[in-house]
Amino acid sequence: MILTLTLAARRDLTPEICEFTFIAPDGELPLFTAGAHLTVQTPAGAWRSYSISNDDRETDGYVIAVKREDGGRGGSLSMHRDLHVGDAIVARAPKNAFELAPDAPSLLIAGGIGITPMLAMLRRFVARNVPVHLIYLTRSAELTAYRDLLTAPTFAPFVTLHHDEGDRGRIFDFWPYFATPDDRHIYYCGPAPMMTAIYLRTIHWPRSQIHSESFAGVDSTDGTASPFRLHRAATGEVFDIPTDKSVLDVLRDRGIAFASSCESGTCGTCKMRLVAGAPLHRDLVLSDAERLDQFMPCVSRAAGEELTLEF
Ligand code: FES
CATH class of the missing domain: 3.10.20.30 (Beta-grasp domain)
Incomplete structure (x- = not known):
């Protein structure tokens, strides 16, 4: 389903991440579930998918956040540079390739812009009193999107923020969280090194409890491709x-x-x-x-x- 949305608000979350709030010009929007993404046509014409970060009980808007990739293919630059409040944008109805399992104790791990699906998941778990812990890894406090929200009383008890300040000696140690498998479901999204580190450290867990999404999309020709x-x-x-x-x-x-x-x-x-x-x-x-x-x-x-x- 193709939607026409209006940009109702935009704000900078960090020097390189901008949040966009879209509404329907004529009322309610199709429902989405935590973990879903919205695919929009950027002002430059390319289609790009971004995770939705607002509460999935909301029916009047979709909130996404876009990291500006200066060396990228232009989609994020176009969103940052050319999309203004009041502009119309074409989008596909939300889809979810990163579904939550039925309510179960959960560990959420986000790196950088990977916070966006995790924020929707955190909102959902906290609202339903499901045991949850979010670990959010960023380089510094300045580069931490939604820092004010995550340190506010509603979410702070469920959140660990970690900044490595670009120092390899301060890389987060996941092992204490994964050493002993239990009934938790683990969801993670972030840059490739983080994804690999978590994959390797959860290899002894039941795969049905491990869920991930790579926000960079997929590479058809990675090391696993066969002719x-x-x-x-x-x-x-x-x-x-x-x-x-x-x-x-x-x-x-x-x-x-x-x-x-x-x-x-x-x-x-x-x-x-x-x-x-x-x-x-x-x-x-x-x-x-x-x-x-x-x-x-x-x-x-x-x-x-x-x-x-x-x-
Ligand atoms: S070009 Fe976007 S899914 Fe193939």
């Missing part, structure tokens, strides 16, 4: 997809152009129909039902040696 053969249903053409290229890369090299935007599995622009073969879905867009017959060629691959798509 496969892609068949084009309409023509019978065959394309070899090597480990270092996505389906989208290969089709583009062959002069077959497709609409794409984020190229990291978060916006939904490049969707194709899956005809045959076992896919390895790596996107953050498709629902379980959609995964049966749809495919995002910017990041997803084949689980086996062959895949047939309609394009």
Whole structure:
């Protein structure tokens, strides 16, 4: 579902993170659940997905926060530079690829801009009196988004803030929290080194209790990619997809152009129909039902040696 939203407010949370509050010009918005993301078309035209940070009981607005990536592909810069209060913006209805398990004691871990889904989760758990602890890692107090909110009486008892000040000797020690598996669910979102550190330190936990989302989206050609053969249903053409290229890369090299935007599995622009073969879905867009017959060629691959798509 495509929505037209109005930017009702924006404010700087840190020197590099800006918060945007969107409302519907004509009333209530589709519901979302904690962990959901909103995919918006930035003023520059690219589609980008951002986690929603407000209380999921609210029906009159979506609040997101965007970190300005000066060396990025331009989406965040466009949001910071070109989006003004009162502007209209097009968005897709929220989707959730980072769902909470039914209420259970939970440990939330955020790094940097990864605080945004965690804030919605924290709000939900505190409102429902579910035992929760948020650990929020940032470089410094100045670079800590929502610091005032997290240190206020409502949330402070549930929050640990840690600043490493860029000193490797002050990197947070997760091990005391993970040494002994118990009934907690663990949710984490942050930069790649933090994600890797937590993954490795929770390897002995039941996987059903470990949940994560990478806010940077997905890289189709990371170290786990395998080559496969892609068949084009309409023509019978065959394309070899090597480990270092996505389906989208290969089709583009062959002069077959497709609409794409984020190229990291978060916006939904490049969707194709899956005809045959076992896919390895790596996107953050498709629902379980959609995964049966749809495919995002910017990041997803084949689980086996062959895949047939309609394009
Ligand atoms: S281009 Fe955004 S999901 Fe593929």
